[in-house]
Amino acid sequence: MENSRDEQVEALKVLEEFNSKLVGNMKSLVNELSGNRLEDTDKLLKTVIDSLNWEIQIVNSTMEVLNDGKTRVDKDSFNKTIGSLSEAIFSGDDNKMANQFKEAIKVFEGLDLAVKAVVNE
Numbered sequence: 217m218e219n220s221r222d223e224q225v226e227a228l229k230v231l232e233e234f235n236s237k238l239v240g241n242m243k244s245l246v247n248e249l250s251g252n253r254l255e256d257t258d259k260l261l262k263t264v265i266d267s268l269n270w271e272i273q274i275v276n277s278t279m280e281v282l283n284d285g286k287t288r289v290d291k292d293s294f295n296k297t298i299g300s301l302s303e304a305i306f307s308g309d310d311n312k313m314a315n316q317f318k319e320a321i322k323v324f325e326g327l328d329l330a331v332k333a334v335v336n337e
Contacts, residue, residue, distance in 0.1 A: 224281040225335065231274045232331045235324060238267045242321050249314035261313075265305065268320070272298060275327065281334055288330035297323045 241264050248257040275282070275289065282289045297319055304316035 221281055224278040227274050228278055228281065228331050229335050231271060231278075232328070232335055234267070235271065235328050235331065238264065238271060239321055239324050239328070241267070242317050242324070246314045246317045246321070249310040249317070251310075253310070261305075264317075268298075268301075271324070271327075282330055284334070288333060289327060294323060294327075 241260065245257070245260050245264050248254055248260065254260075275294065279289065279291060283291075297316075301313075301316040301320050304312040307313075
């Protein structure tokens with residue numbers, strides 16, 4: 217059991233390094249989807265989606281450690297935000313995606329604080 221916790225903390229350390237880059241890319245993507253599209257906006261969108269999927273897998277596999285002792289990440293709220301983002305992406309509407317990415321940024325900034333709290337314990 218302790219080994220599993222150690223592995224989860226290690227995964228969170230990797231996520232901690234990765235998450236700030238993802239948030240930065242999401243902010244750039246919001247700008248591009250808000251009327252400032254560039255040639256490679258669709259490529260950035262795919263990169264962000266792939267990165268989000270990776271982080272979501274890490275969050276799902278480390279939720280026990282993230283919320284050990286207290287709730288740092290509200291799973292229902294997290295899943296609701298991801299679901300709304302997924303719907304916006306599926307719609308293909310730039311404005312909807314930009315708005316949902318803004319909400320996702322808040323969630324992933326909160327995730328960053330939660331991860332830092334666990335990693336620095």
